Amino acid sequence: MSSYCSVVLGAHSHMKINIIKGEVEMENTIEKHQHKDVVVTRNNNGELVVTSRQVAEDFEKRHSDVLDKISGLIREIEPTENSARYFINSFYVDAKGEKRKEFLLTRDGFSLLVMGFTGSKALQWKLKYIEAFNKMEQALREPQKQLSPMEMMELQFKVLKDHDKKFEEVDEKLEVLSNTMTIDYSQQEVIHRIAKERMVQVLGGKDTPAYRELSKKVFSNLWKRYKQVFHVASYKDTAKKDYEEAIKYIEKWEPSKELGYMITGANSQIQFNN
Numbered sequence: 188m189s190s191y192c193s194v195v196l197g198a199h200s201h202m203k204i205n206i207i208k209g210e211v212e213m214e215n216t217i218e219k220h221q222h223k224d225v226v227v228t229r230n231n232n233g234e235l236v237v238t239s240r241q242v243a244e245d246f247e248k249r250h251s252d253v254l255d256k257i258s259g260l261i262r263e264i265e266p267t268e269n270s271a272r273y274f275i276n277s278f279y280v281d282a283k284g285e286k287r288k289e290f291l292l293t294r295d296g297f298s299l300l301v302m303g304f305t306g307s308k309a310l311q312w313k314l315k316y317i318e319a320f321n322k323m324e325q326a327l328r329e330p331q332k333q334l335s336p337m338e339m340m341e342l343q344f345k346v347l348k349d350h351d352k353k354f355e356e357v358d359e360k361l362e363v364l365s366n367t368m369t370i371d372y373s374q375q376e377v378i379h380r381i382a383k384e385r386m387v388q389v390l391g392g393k394d395t396p397a398y399r400e401l402s403k404k405v406f407s408n409l410w411k412r413y414k415q416v417f418h419v420a421s422y423k424d425t426a427k428k429d430y431e432e433a434i435k436y437i438e439k440w441e442p443s444k445e446l447g448y449m450i451t452g453a454n455s456q457i458q459f460n461n
Contacts, residue, residue, distance in 0.1 A: 235323050236275065236291035237316065245312050246304055250289075253300070257290050260299060273299055282360065294320050368427045375423050378430075381437050382409055382422070389442055390450060397453035401446070408442050 228236060239257060243250040261270040273296030278286045292300060297320075301313055370378070386405050390398040413422060416436060417429055425433050442450065 234275075234291075234293055235320055236293055237297055237319075238277075238279075239290040239292060240279065242292065242297065242300065245316075246301065246309060254288065254290065257292075257296075257300060272296075366426065366428060369423070370425045370427055370430050374425075374427075374430055378422050378425065378433055378437065381434055382406070382413075385409070385437050385440055389440075391454050395454050396456050397450045400453050401449060405442055405446060405450070408446055409437070409440055412440070413437070 239253050240250055242248075243253040257274050261274055264270040264273065273293055275291040275293070277289050277291045279289050281287050290296075297316060301309070301316075304313070383406075386402065386409060387393055387398065390402060390405060392398065410422065413433075413436070414420065417425055417433060419425055422433075441447070
């Protein structure tokens with residue numbers, strides 16, 4: 188059973204639908220505003236809240252500074268009453284998939300936090316937040332409409348479609364992240380070690396004339412071709428998605444024909460001298 192509902196105030200404002208056992212909370216068009224959206228949501232406890240991140244963004248504050256300010260207010264509140272009436276501990280997942288701290292602010296918590304925010308812009312945002320809280324409270328007081336089976340199916344289909352769209356967006360972000368992430372230090376060390384082993388193998392061993400005379404040239408030739416194949420300025424810039432392929436490439440790498448002749452010529456000195 189869901190208990191989530193939200194009011195959005197912005198250029199394309201709407202009230203989100205909340206399905207509860209076949210009932211739906213009203214979807215109404217509300218007043219338009221020129222500035223970006225203000226979102227008030229209802230958490231699992233039925234409280235109307237806004238996030239500390241949204242407040243930080245709208246009031247042009249660093250989120251870390253807003254978190255510090257809230258933590259300071261909590262320390263002042265706690266001796267006399269429960270701070271959860273104002274600020275609720277929460278977290279969000281960032282673009283890297285890591286959990287980050289934030290607070291959910293109740294109406295009283297929001298008022299307490301922004302009391303010291305000054306300036307004409309700050310005043311405009313205070314009024315917008317107050318209006319958003321008021322709109323949300325009004326929406327929750329309105330009578331609920333009983334859906335017919337067909338309306339329920341249509342609504343469920345719409346919700347599933349919206350969810351699929353969100354999952355697609357997440358997949359796209361993860362794909363972009365995967366394509367831009369480079370190998371870590373331990374993977375760099377593995378590639379470098381395998382490259383050295385391949386170089387020694389191509390030269391016929393460390394005790395050969397070719398190794399003494401041509402090791403630097405062979406190493407340079409290997410990395411030059413590697414950078415061309417994987418489109419990187421250095422092997423350290425190899426994409427994580429190309430890591431396994433990079434190892435296979437190095438293990439099968441062969442020097443240029445000209446360099447191959449030089450290696451053969453250098454090592455033939457062993458047979459001649461013998």
